[in-house]
Amino acid sequence: xxxxxxxxxxxxxxxxxxxxxxxxxxxxxxxxxxxxxxxxxxxxxxxxxxxxxxxxxxxxxxxxxxxxxxxxxxxxxxxxxxxxxxxxxxxxxxxxxxxxxxxxxxxxxxxxxxxxxxxxxxxxxxxxxxxxxxxxxxxxxxxxxxxxxxxxxxxxxxxxxxxxxxxxxxxxxxxxxxxxxxxxxxxxxxxxxxxxxxxxxxxxxxxxxxxxxxxxxxxxxxxxxxxxxxxxxxxxxxxxxxxxxxxxxxxxxxxxxxxxxxxxxxxxxxxxxxxxxxxxxxxxxxxx
Amino acid sequence: xxxxxxxxxxxxxxxxxxxxxxxxxxxxxxxxxxxxxxxxxxxxxxxxxxxxxxxxxxxxxxxxxxxxxxxxxxxxxxxxxxxxxxxxxxxxxxxxxxxxxxxxxxxxxxxxxxxxxxxxxxxxxxxxxxxxxxxxxxxxxxxxxxxxxxxxxxxxxxxxxxxxxxxxxxxxxxxxxxxxxxxxxxx
Numbered sequence: 192x193x194x195x196x197x198x199x200x201x202x203x204x205x206x207x208x209x210x211x212x213x214x215x216x217x218x219x220x221x222x223x224x225x226x227x228x229x230x231x232x233x234x235x236x237x238x239x240x241x242x243x244x245x246x247x248x249x250x251x252x253x254x255x256x257x258x259x260x261x262x263x264x265x266x267x268x269x270x271x272x273x274x275x276x277x278x279x280x281x282x283x284x285x286x287x288x289x290x291x292x293x294x295x296x297x298x299x300x301x302x303x304x305x306x307x308x309x310x311x312x313x314x315x316x317x318x319x320x321x322x323x324x325x326x327x328x329x330x331x332x333x334x335x336x337x338x339x340x341x342x343x344x345x346x347x348x349x350x351x352x353x354x355x356x357x358x359x360x361x362x363x364x365x366x367x368x369x370x371x372x373x374x375x376x377x378x379x380x381x382x383x384x385x386x387x388x389x390x391x392x393x394x395x396x397x398x399x400x401x402x403x404x405x406x407x408x409x410x411x412x413x414x415x416x417x418x419x420x421x422x423x424x425x426x427x428x429x430x431x432x433x434x435x436x437x438x439x440x441x442x443x444x445x446x447x448x449x450x451x452x453x454x455x456x457x458x459x460x461x462x463x464x465x466x467x468x469x470x471x472x473x474x475x476x477x478x479x
Numbered sequence: 480x481x482x483x484x485x486x487x488x489x490x491x492x493x494x495x496x497x498x499x500x501x502x503x504x505x506x507x508x509x510x511x512x513x514x515x516x517x518x519x520x521x522x523x524x525x526x527x528x529x530x531x532x533x534x535x536x537x538x539x540x541x542x543x544x545x546x547x548x549x550x551x552x553x554x555x556x557x558x559x560x561x562x563x564x565x566x567x568x569x570x571x572x573x574x575x576x577x578x579x580x581x582x583x584x585x586x587x588x589x590x591x592x593x594x595x596x597x598x599x600x601x602x603x604x605x606x607x608x609x610x611x612x613x614x615x616x617x618x619x620x621x622x623x624x625x626x627x628x629x630x631x632x633x634x635x636x637x638x639x640x641x642x643x644x645x646x647x648x649x650x651x652x653x654x655x656x657x658x659x660x661x662x663x664x665x666x
Contacts, residue, residue, distance in 0.1 A: 437632035438601035448557035
């Protein structure tokens with residue numbers, strides 16, 4: 192999870208904005224209360240989306256409480272409390288950050304990474320015990336992805352699928368009791384959002400990966416030759432890449448339209464329409 | 480058994496109506512909808528009857544050259560079974576038949592494209608639709624699939640804009656405009 196999935200605030204209502212932030216703070220506090228201070232640093236907005244999405248499908252109403260945040264001590268804030276989804280997502284967030292850390296170490300061994308890995312390893316172990324069924328699946332997808340990266344796979348769909356499946360599994364694990372048909376649709380939505388995160392992140396990394404000589408699915412797919420002008424290469428592949436980034440979003444929104452009106456959430460809609468659109472345009476135009 | 484009765488349609492109904500009735504029934508009896516094993520078996524049985532009835536009608540009408548339409552003509556191809564699996568969302572079975580087929584014509588490429596698209600393998604889907612269209616440019620089914628794929632980004636974009644999205648910069652312009660108007664009015 193990389194923090195790509197965000198809302199588009201100009202189109203959010205104030206009450207939705209408050210709810211969205213209450214989830215963020217709820218997850219942050221859930222980590223603090225159950226895992227301690229340091230893992231709080233791993234929190235990002237992707238997991239907030241998942242929590243809101245899961246709760247909206249479950250039609251779950253939340254309890255909120257007021258508090259003061261250490262980062263913004265003057266403001267009164269709200270947080271979601273006593274929520275299984277929030278606790279679950281808080282755990283998964285730590286687990287995925289731990290996996291990301293291991294991945295970073297493969298690319299670059301520095302003192303910071305190595306020492307935090309030692310520290311995070313304890314959490315990884317505990318979470319593998321607590322969610323054995325799910326973490327086995329996630330580990331398998333990560334392993335598949337590592338193999339494809341090692342082979343310098345030029346099938347971008349296949350590589351993206353590893354990540355997409357992780358997001359799908361994480362969502363469905365929290366929604367075991369829902370109707371089969373709905374589960375299918377929700378799974379596909381999660382898959383497509385995951386697919387987008389991977390393809391968007393990889394596109395964003397093209398320059399970096401060329402400079403470091405690392406694997407990037409776009410370079411393999413479109414046959415980048417060493418020493419070629421990066422801007423020219425990106426211009427040449429832009430149209431197809433624009434398709435690759437928008438295809439999963441189109442599919443996700445089409446699927447979301449099929450869901451019962453009462454299960455739809457304005458925050459989820461805001462994210463999969465405006466939020467991800469805004470982000471995609473920025474990535475394609477090379478803005479940060 | 481009268482195939483028309485199975486689908487609950489009249490003999491004189493158009494191909495379109497029959498297809499619609501067929502689709503409805505497939506949806507109704509889709510085994511995924513039932514968790515009870517007895518019900519599931521029953522649904523499966525019904526589904527097979529429906530499939531057979533539909534195939535019979537299509538075949539009969541074809542031989543009489545009744546109400547020819549392009550969509551129906553595609554069922555004449557060797558891939559009728561594949562299309563049925565796709566309709567039932569049984570992509571693995573459909574893919575399996577295609578992989579083992581040696582007849583790799585335009586329709587073969589098109590159908591693989593459909594399966595890839597359903598699976599979320601969009602880059603592959605794009606390439607296969609493109610190939611199908613190049614192999615048989617006169618076929619409207621492949622042409623539509625290809626042009627829809629090409630315009631995916633625009634389709635999504637227009638969905639976003641119909642919801643009322645406006646970029647932050649535009650908002651700022653509008654704010655200025657609004658202020659200007661107010662100041663003019665209040666003068």
